[in-house]
Amino acid sequence: MSIDDLYRDLHSHPELSFEETRTAGIAAAELRAAGFDVIEGIGVTGVAGVLRNGEGPTVLLRADMDALPVVEDTGLSYSSIVPGVMHACGHDVHVACLIGAARELAVTREDWSGTVVALFQPAEEVGGGAQKMLDDGLYEKVPVPDVVLGQHVGPVTAGMVGAHAGAAFASADSIDVTVSGRGGHGSRPETTIDPIVIAAAIVGRLQSIVSREIAPQDTAVLSVGRLSAGTKNNIIPEIAEIGLSIRAYSEEVRQRILAAIERIVRAESAASGAPDPTIEYAESFPVTVNDPVATERTMTVFRALFGDAAVIDPGQVSGSEDVGLLATAANAPLVYWILGGAHPESYRVAATAGTVDRDIPSNHSPRFAPDIQPTLDRGVAALVAAAREWLRS
Structure with a gap:
């Protein structure tokens, strides 16, 4: 052939x-x-x-x-x-x-x-x-x-x-973040810890890593490729999930991004009085x-x-x-x-x-x-x- x-x-x-x-x-x-x-x-x-x-x-x-x-x-x-x-x-x-x-x-x-x-x-x-x-x-x-x-x-x-x-x-790393909260009725948010609000804050804050923590002469990419939570409009869910992908051309920059992600995810959860989030590392390429x-x-x-x-x-x-x-x-x-x-x-x-x-x-x-x-x-x-x-x- x-x-x-x-x-x-x-x-x-x-x-x-x-x-x-x-x-x-x-x-x-x-x-x-x-x-x-x-x-x-x-x-x-x-x-x-x-x-x-x-x-x-x-x-x-x-x-x-x-x-x-x-x-x-x-x-x-x-x-x-x-x-x-x-x-x-x-x-x-x-x-x-x-x-x-x-x-x-x-x-x-x-x-x-x-x-x-x-x-x-x-x-x-x-x-x-x-x-x-x-x-x-x-x-x-x-x-x-x-x-x-x-x-x-x-x-x-x-x-x-x-x-x-x-x-x-x-390099490339895929990271799965699970933000935990306390679910409840959408009419009574005071009884809940809303993981969607926490996840939204995390997504916004993550955008500052490359622009504010990585030197201009270095190159890096951080993308949020997945954000999911909830089942119904009037239910505040128990968890929200965020899927991240990062790219870098040096191990130093890669480690700096990973550390910043962990810091931000944990800090935003703590700021809302939420349980500790789960951070899992999936695919990884050097x-x-x-x-x-x-x-x-x-x-x-x-x-x-x-x-x-x-x-x-x-x-x-x-x-x-x-x-x-x-x-x-x-x-x-x-x-x-x-x-x-x-x-x-x-x-x-x-x-x-x-x-x-x-x-x-x-x-x-x-x-x-x-x-x-x-x-x-x-x-x-x-x-x-x-x-x-x-x-x-």
Whole structure:
């Protein structure tokens, strides 16, 4: 099957985090067909293929596999056939490109020496996949890499690639706050402690953290994505729930935000005489840090192969990734780059009009639909070129 057709098949059959059994089976079969030694079921559904080709470094190429609980609205002939699930973040692109790269590296073994590890990771979207594979003894099952390489498709012109050295993707934390009160009849608020009023005060006060507690030269995001309470208009409820998401590019800023959230939530509850609130930490992603030396080495190869105009520095991305855990656990440099997937002419028109944010669907949008070509060919070529740079020729 061609990489284009493989991609269409993957896009039509998305699977949620830790449920990627079909995708994992396809990856394993493709790796075996290419001559890789294959280990399945790492961290629930993860797959790793190892291709040993003489003496030399070990290079790990990583692709994530999971989809999102999104209803697709692309109108594509190969749209998702799974109700309420969609490859809205492009992980189908990542899988198809890594399979293409594995095929190419396998048939050109005379051009390189060393070991290639092709890693298909589950559950990136919930921040647990990479750690789950590590906890399951990943580096006891495959050789420890000398470098970790990977890419993420995004709403940049198809054919473009590029990485930002240093802190490249933000850390992310999801926090669930439950504010407790004392419920009662809406006609007698004096007998209650209203958790809705407390929650409203918390939401308002949280907006001051980034603007008043984080230095202007630092970057951070705090969003309230969920606020829920009550069942009926004339009932003051017992609890209110707040769902928070924060992003930062340094651990110092991240810790400052987390401490401020806890302080504000507890203080507003105390000010109303309410019971102690509950603060629970859910998904968490570390800052993704590209090794500067390794990044420049890899981008130099890309510039030589694709041309200077096709290689960009995308700057710091406010999205988050867990690929860095694979590099940290191996004490190896990470190079993780952006792969453009937007239709070139559509992007040019939107950029000229200043409407890219409106007219070019971003990751996680129900209309996110990377251009199959040249996206896939460029993604395969980038993985192969980066791997060969780090392998012995």
